[in-house]
Amino acid sequence: MGGTAGSQIGGNTAVSIIGAVIGDLAGAATERMLTRTTAKEFIVEQEVGQRFVVVQADEEDLKADDPVMILTSGSIRITRDTRARWFCLCDVT
Numbered sequence: 001m002g003g004t005a006g007s008q009i010g011g012n013t014a015v016s017i018i019g020a021v022i023g024d025l026a027g028a029a030t031e032r033m034l035t036r037t038t039a040k041e042f043i044v045e046q047e048v049g050q051r052f053v054v055v056q057a058d059e060e061d062l063k064a065d066d067p068v069m070i071l072t073s074g075s076i077r078i079t080r081d082t083r084a085r086w087f088c089l090c091d092v093t
Contacts, residue, residue: 042078044068054078 037057045051060080062068069081 042068044070044078 039055040058040062042054042056042062043051044054054076056077062078062080067081067083068078069083071077071079
């Protein structure tokens with residue numbers, strides 16, 4: 001898009017290249033800003049006492065002792081669960 005805009009302004013190759021570079025930099029900065037998240041580390045304990053760690057964005061504002069469900073589909077995620085089969089012990093930023 002930057003290259004197209006640059007060529008419309010000046011009509012020469014140098015302006016098109018500069019426009020492309022500026023457009024690329026602006027697009028990369030925008031993508032970083034829109035996709036930035038803060039991950040938390042959750043220590044999850046099963047009813048049988050086995051513990052494991054899951055690192056993910058805390059979209060549900062999970063707290064210690066919240067019951068969670070394990071979701072697997074190529075990766076592992078946890079989500080709040082009212083059936084209380086798993087428990088989140090703590091979260092660390």
